[in-house]
Amino acid sequence: MIRYIIGRLIGSALVLLAVTALVFVLVRLTPGDPVGSFLGFAAFHDPRQAAALRHTLGFDRPVAIQYLFFLGRMFHGDLGQDPFTGEPVTKLLAERAPATLELAILTLIFSTVIAVFLGATAATHRGRSRDTLIRVGTIVGLSIPNFWLGLLLLLIFGLYVNGILPPGGFVPLTENPLDNLYHMILPVIVLGLPNLALISRILRSSMLDALARDYIVFARVMGLPERTVVSRIALPNAIIPTTTVVGLLLGYLIGGAVVVEVVFTIPGVGQLMVDSFQKNDYPVALGTTLFIATAFVTMNFVVDVLYAYLNPKIRDLYLGQLRSRDA
């Protein structure tokens, strides 16, 4: 198991390295640079000032050299500074991360709990009205773009029905936990709906698969109550494909929170990212992208390990490949 984990860890590190290189180059391919946005018209009027600033910020050097410097600093835990405010990028990320993580985790819990219930219900009532209702509902949920749903809910709770749910804003968890959760309700619903739909559809199909097995028949013949058969025997067997999706979703949610954060004015990493790209703010853009990529890769890693734990076959398969490569 340890060998498996180490192998996966090295793989994850390589992926992250590739991500930094890709983003570093891509950001620089966009027209304009931070100096242009920072100086505004002054950059046109005084090219020498612009050149000087470029020199102090290091943007005049070849991209490859810049990248190496960036990597060197990154391994010391330094992602550079925001040229607009002079604040270190790591500090900005640390300020913004809690809101994003909270939103992602709450959404994950919300959508998983409801999806497991819906998926299991649909599978056990296959072909009946409850199943049809859930299937149609999840298709609708998957089809609604979340920015549109966000704006719609904003309109409803901000304009037509006042005072029930706050149409945006954010209260830090440390300040007032209840108020914080209260403000999270709408964003969590908007961000969670498509995921909820996806998870429940996946669970429904793997649940149907599990329910068709003979060990289910055996359990029923033995006289176990149907509820035990479904929750203790079918569900644990059906949950494996779902864990993959749920794990990957957490990574996706941290990235996908961008739109929801902007719509509901939540001061998270997503908002920071949108701002930084609008301003051509290389260091912050790179930092936020790296943050999201790290979240994604980390979750991937956790899922891989969890998967190997849930299903020993996968671990053996992976190690078998390693061994045959050694030989």
Added chain:
Amino acid sequence: MTRPVRLRVENLSKHFRLAKPLLLIGPTRTLYAVDDVTFEITVGSTLALVGESGCGKSTVARNIVGLQSPTRGRILLDGRDVADRANRKAVRRSVQLISQNPQSSLNRRRSILHAIVQPLRVHHLVDSWSQQVARARSLLEQVGLSAKYLDRYPSEVSGGELQRVTIARALAVEPTVLILDEPTASLDLSVKAKLLNLLRELQLQLDLTILWITHELDVARHVSDQTAVMYLGKIIEVGPSSKVLRSPAHPYTQSLLASLAVPDPSLRSAFRPLQGEVPSPIDRPTGCTFHTRCPQAFSICPRVVPNLTLVGQQHLASCHLLVPSPQSAASSASSG
């Protein structure tokens, strides 16, 4: 010498009403999975239920173990109706089902020890954990597996060994009846032979009554005392295996036997193998349901349903050819 009847199936019918077709036009259609099936098995003997896929063999099994309830008819275990709530518990213990796919019938997340011990717990048969493990150990031994299998998971064990595990699990609750639903269908030949012998030994040891569902006639011939042949939900021939599977009376059984591979070409049967497909159990042929494929069908067959008639000692078959005159066939059809 004759022993008492252990399992009796009486006029068992299982019909499924199908969903209305699109736009709800037309009549509700019915699928006749099992239609008026009667047979009995005496204590310690084996009845083979044979027939092509989809003829209703497994539906009979599912009704006996209580997974489905019959549309009509009764199932009696030691003279008591299994449908009675009062008998439910005893039936669940006395009748054990073994299915054709051992990989599917064991929870792959649980060890073999857990699989064997679970029925003991559900039926409250053994108390302490050490007793449970000891029982599991002796059960494995009984089916020819060593105790080292206890800690293994189904994915680590071969198909033949897994089928032994499912047998051990079934025997855990000391049943009197085993329903074997194609127990050897997924196994290769040498493993199959060993399993057949194991089941035979266990039957003698434990005085088990066995309903053996199979489509393999050579297996049926090897293991059974009685054989019942099903076609489209009905039993069309039943009797001692030595009669039914060696000198069959019904054209269908004759054709089935003709399709068997025989090692020696000079011993090939005189009967022709079957042509065509089994008709749908929804739109069954009129009269004798076999007339569409019968090489010997004649005028009366599509019109009149034949009844089971005695053709030898304890040997029944339903075919107009076996009835002395068409008149008697017609009169018996109007009464049935």
